[in-house]
Amino acid sequence: MATNYAKYLQLVNASTNYARRMKRLSNRIFGEVAIPTNSKSMKVVRMFEARPLHTNEDIIHYYPRHVETHALMLKLREYGLFRDEHQDFKEEMKRLRALRGKVKVWKRYLDQTKTQ
Structure with a gap:
């Protein structure tokens, strides 16, 4: 063999x-x-x-848990333990827009309010 x-x-x-x-x-x-x-x-x-x-x-499992980390940062921001400058800026722009009377109203939101 x-x-x-x-x-x-x-x-x-x-x-x-x-x-x-x-x-x-x-x-x-x-x-x-x-x-x-x-x-x-x-x-x-x-x-x-x-x-x-x-x-x-x-x-x-290379990347960190983005969703959970984001939720944690939102909670910490609510408690005042974390400062998200970009979110602060967006809220300030929305506040200034409301003061000028330029609040965005979504068309879909208007359609829902009419049907109710």
């Missing part, structure tokens, strides 16, 4: 047309690159062989 395997290895490593075709067939069966390619194409092959990014725990 071992001699048959050794003969097969010699046959595959030979440079005959049959050996090349058998090597390509073997590579296709076992999911390898059938025909030798350049390094640029091999990069694409390795990319498709790699584990999908959406299943990688390091990538999934």
